[in-house]
Amino acid sequence: MRQRELFGITPIQIAMSDYSKHIEILPNVHLVRGENAARFPEANTLLIDDEILTLVDAGSSLQNISSTLKDLNHEISDIQRIVLTHFHIDHKGYAADIQKIANCELICHSLAEIGVRTFQGLIELYGIEGHKYYTTWQSYISQRFGHVMGNYNVTSTFTDGKPISCGENDLIPIHLPGHTIDHTCFGINGYDTIFLTDIDLTNFGPWYGNKVSDIEDFKKSVERVIDLRPSMGISSHLIDPVLDDIDERLRKFRRVFDEREKRILDNISKGYDTIEKLSQKPTIYPRIPKDVYFVFEMFMLEKHIHILESNGKVVEESGHLMIEKR
Numbered sequence: 147m148r149q150r151e152l153f154g155i156t157p158i159q160i161a162m163s164d165y166s167k168h169i170e171i172l173p174n175v176h177l178v179r180g181e182n183a184a185r186f187p188e189a190n191t192l193l194i195d196d197e198i199l200t201l202v203d204a205g206s207s208l209q210n211i212s213s214t215l216k217d218l219n220h221e222i223s224d225i226q227r228i229v230l231t232h233f234h235i236d237h238k239g240y241a242a243d244i245q246k247i248a249n250c251e252l253i254c255h256s257l258a259e260i261g262v263r264t265f266q267g268l269i270e271l272y273g274i275e276g277h278k279y280y281t282t283w284q285s286y287i288s289q290r291f292g293h294v295m296g297n298y299n300v301t302s303t304f305t306d307g308k309p310i311s312c313g314e315n316d317l318i319p320i321h322l323p324g325h326t327i328d329h330t331c332f333g334i335n336g337y338d339t340i341f342l343t344d345i346d347l348t349n350f351g352p353w354y355g356n357k358v359s360d361i362e363d364f365k366k367s368v369e370r371v372i373d374l375r376p377s378m379g380i381s382s383h384l385i386d387p388v389l390d391d392i393d394e395r396l397r398k399f400r401r402v403f404d405e406r407e408k409r410i411l412d413n414i415s416k417g418y419d420t421i422e423k424l425s426q427k428p429t430i431y432p433r434i435p436k437d438v439y440f441v442f443e444m445f446m447l448e449k450h451i452h453i454l455e456s457n458g459k460v461v462e463e464s465g466h467l468m469i470e471k472r
């Protein structure tokens with residue numbers, strides 16, 4: 147019930163666009179919500195209204211960021227620093243556009259600096275160049291997300307565990323890879339409130355569709371958050387912070403890996419015996435909303451198959467996957 151008491155509204159009452167653009171989640175720490183209920187390609191952003199006016203990520207619409215700043219008697223040009231949780235387009239988002247206006251610092255993790263700096267670097271970390279669906283993906287991005295195709299001026303990198311002071315508030319980087327190699331959550335003034343980023347607690351579950359994504363690392367990262375026992379978890383893709391049953395929500399999110407693995411094994415036994423056939427089912431996405439998503443479905447399937455082969459549950463013979471009968 148705490149969620150209701152804090153924000154005065156339950157998530158079920160909130161329509162897709164009918165919610166306030168920002169809420170203060172801790173003193174001077176504001177959640178700037180993404181459009182469309184913060185679903186990809188939108189994402190939430192944090193605004194720390196402190197001595198150093200700081201954004202964490204820049205993936206909610208510029209309009210939502212601007213109107214939040216305006217409500218707090220600021221404007222885009224006042225932003226002094228942007229801290230990025232990882233290199234993805236829905237997180238680095240409008241950081242380059244903001245830098246052009248505010249000339250602010252841009253700080254990211256060193257492991258994926260290349261993916262923040264340039265679009266080509268991002269493509270390399272995605273690992274999709276030459277893939278069957280690569281040109282479909284590229285034309286989709288250039289039509290819809292021109293703002294992420296330019297260069298970003300990374301001014302420095304942060305260090306895992308070393309607090310970034312905003313004045314009264316500290317952001318503590320917690321490197322939790324798996325979703326991507328650089329994926330970093332941020333404890334706010336400790337570990338009781340954590341910006342969970344893309345350990346996002348959505349019903350979809352974990353996403354690990356890049357070359358630099360790793361299932362085992364992702365599982366360990368979720369377990370690390372469970373061990374930290376936060377009482378508030380802020381997702382990049384849910385408009386309300388999670389206050390109730392976080393432990394169970396994290397465990398449910400973690401179980402999705404096992405559910406997908408089971409589905410893959412079932413599908414192989416039914417004759418979907420190649421990555422291509424499994425992806426047409428589809429197995430990870432409940433449905434494929436656009437052709438560009440096949441590339442990520444296939445990447446995630448490949449990662450599962452690799453694990454299933456290395457632990458002897460699946461074998462490949464003449465290009466066909468088979469369940470290992472022991």
Ligand SMILES: [Zn+2]
Pocket residue numbers: 232234237325344
């Ligand atoms: Zn991401």
